[in-house]
Amino acid sequence: xxxxxxxxxxxxLDEQRSNLAQAQVRAVNRLPAxxxxxxxxxxxxxxxxxKAERLQESxxxxxxxxxxxxALPQL
Numbered sequence: 001x002x003x004x005x006x007x008x009x010x011x012x013l014d015e016q017r018s019n020l021a022q023a024q025v026r027a028v029n030r031l032p033a034x035x036x037x038x039x040x041x042x043x044x045x046x047x048x049x050x051k052a053e054r055l056q057e058s059x060x061x062x063x064x065x066x067x068x069x070x071a072l073p074q075l
Contacts, residue, residue, distance in 0.1 A: 037069050 031052050038059045061067045 034069070034072075038066070 028047075031047050035047075035052065035055055038056060038061075056070070061070050
């Protein structure tokens with residue numbers, strides 16, 4: 001066995017970067033579906049974080065299920 005060097009860490013870092021990028025894409029793609037739970041007609045596809053926050057704030061949750069749905073994205 002040879003001692004590890006910095007070059008051995010590069011594939012690990014690249015895999016982590018790839019996983020984070022995929023997680024970000026999944027989260028962004030989930031936004032319209034989550035907003036559909038709050039808004040009739042759902043949310044727009046070209047949604048920025050600021051727009052999503054404004055839309056979410058415009059709806060008051062009613063009941064345990066809606067309060068739980070609102071808390072889930074923050075977990």
